[in-house]
Amino acid sequence: MFARCYNKISHLNSIRPFSSTKILNETHSCKVLVVGGGTGGLALTAKLSRTLNKSNLILLEPSNDHYYQPLFTLVGGGIEKMKDTRKYEEDLVPKNCTWLKDKAVDFNLKKNTVNTALGDKIEYDYLIVATGIIPRYELIPGLVESLKNPESGVCSIYSPNYVENVFPVMQKLNSGNAIFTFPNSPVKCPGAPQKICYITEDYLRKEGKRTNVNVIYNTSLPVIFGVKRYADALWKICKERDINVNTRTNLVRVNGEKKEATFENLDKPEEKSILPFSMLHVVPPMSTTEAISSNKDLTNAAGFVEVDKSTMQHVRFPNIFAIGDCSSSPNSKTAAAAAAQTNVVFENLKAVMKNQKLPLTYDGYASCPLVTGYDKCILAEFDYELNPLETFPFRQDVERTSMFLLKKDVIPVIYWNLMMKGLWNGPALFRKIMHLGLHK
Structure with a gap:
């Protein structure tokens, strides 16, 4: 279904022996390039790996470790341990993709290329930007x-x-x-x-x-x-x-x-x-990373990847989508939002590949389990309009131990075992079931 990708190696005139320095710069080519192996990037790569051949799908991510950051609050409170938040990136990256352990330093959207920190070039047909935002201490x-x-x-x-x-x-x-x-x-x-x-x-x-x-x-x-x-x-x-x-x-x-x-x-x-x-x-x-924020073709004035908030497709380059915190969509930047965006981006990208109308829209869903103590939590869920979009058939603006246990014990299991495997798109289906189909 997709054209196979290829690697082109530009050889230097000579190779110095006994050197660990990389002196061969490679040009990689693929159908879909996912830049960023955080929450949204890995979830989407997992979905794509079931559709694309390994040579057609590249994940660009430099990290050795992947953190489930929503647990950092509980680590700070002495409730959880740091080891509970971390897994090796290599254990999460889907086998049916090509992982380049490198990072993007330059995007050329007009030529469909990305340059990396190690000097490689990646040519793509379709680009997913999932680089998140970084703390600027x-x-x-x-x-x-x-x-x-x-x-x-x-x-x-x-x-x-x-x-x-x-x-x-x-x-x-x-x-x-x-x-x-x-x-x-x-x-x-x-x-x-x-x-x-x-x-x-x-x-x-x-x-x-x-x-x-x-x-x-x-x-x-x-x-x-x-x-x-x-x-x-x-x-x-x-x-x-x-x-x-x-x-x-x-x-x-x-x-x-x-x-x-x-x-x-x-x-x-x-x-x-x-x-x-x-x-x-x-x-x-x-803020977004320097490679993102400095690229005026890619971003808006605030430095975020400029997408249509309903489709997550770039407003000027239809072969580009963004997912997660780096996008300009005005949702609350949470892992739950990335989960809800994953299937939207996946299905819309498939439609673009087939020159079809985009089938799915993102309503801005985000969730924030507001832990208010050592055994209490308010589970906030809402949409773009800041209207409550609650999953359970009871008001969630009340401190509950059940919501604390959901935050502490259940959601991490969903994250590691479902979302990181591309099998979790947020709780929309459960919401409809629990509200007897009356809730959107």
């Missing part, structure tokens, strides 16, 4: 230095390099301010910044230290959560537990030695405030 002065200092009280769940230090910081917390931040940028799993806040607050209560600690949640957003039903529930929790919430408040500098954090008022940027802290949990600004 370096954009906040003093933050990286503070994170490397175990005595600073500064921590973050958003990197495998730092997440294991969060719980030790919590354990040392006895008095003063515990400050939690949400940056002035898009973030992956936007509920996580306050999840770790609620877990810390619950930990302090269990340890009998809560009365001596002032818990503060400073968010750059104008609201605590974008969906009103869940926002109302979260405001109630914050009031009951004496968590101080400041909106439109953005972290701009950290001094780990003095244990001081500088914030700006986004409505009045000239106004700065310096707060002392005993614990500072920082969610860094995030």
Whole structure:
């Protein structure tokens, strides 16, 4: 059905012996190139591997390890171990694809080529961009230095390099301010910044230290959560537990030695405030990778791959799709959103290959299990319009132990055993069954 791919090797004049340096640059060619082997990239590659021959499908991904990042919050709270979040990439990559362990550094959309960091070129017929977004800790002065200092009280769940230090910081917390931040940028799993806040607050209560600690949640957003039903529930929790919430408040500098954090008022940027802290949990600004954001053909003004939000197809290059956090679709950037996008991209890509009308649309579904303590969770599910799109036949804006167990024990199993094998497209089918077909 598809033309076979080929490899062309451009030979140099001579080969130096006894050298480990790569001196042969290869040109690879394929039907479909998937750039990025994270959540969306691997799930989609798994689907495509059942349709395409190995020589027709290339996955471009440099990482040795694959992390189930939604568990980082629980690792930070001392609930799960880091080993529970990590598997080897090679154990997840489908056998029926060609894995190039390299990364993209340049996209030429007009020539249908991608150049890699090791100097190779990949020619493709169809391109899937699944490169995600990356934490930019370096954009906040003093933050990286503070994170490397175990005595600073500064921590973050958003990197495998730092997440294991969060719980030790919590354990040392006895008095003063515990400050939690949400940056002035898009973030992956936007509920996580306050999840770790609620877990810390619950930990302090269990340890009998809560009365001596002032818990503060400073968010750059104008609201605590974008969906009103869940926002109302979260405001109630914050009031009951004496968590101080400041909106439109953005972290701009950290001094780990003095244990001081500088914030700006986004409505009045000239106004700065310096707060002392005993614990500072920082969610860094995030962006797409340099190779993505710098390519004006590929992205919008904000640096995200510019797609039609309903079809996930690029608005200018019909042979390109995006999936997951790197896309411009205005959904909440979660693993659940990537799951819902997977089948949409898969079926629409197949239609493009056959010159047919795109059959599926993405409604913006995203899910955020808002962990509010060591055994409590509010399961937020919603669409593009920020309307609740709940799977279960009961209101989900209530703290439930069952939803905590779903988050902790059930969803990871679905992720590793179904989604990473291309067998999970989100809970839409279960939603229809549980609502007797009356729910979209």
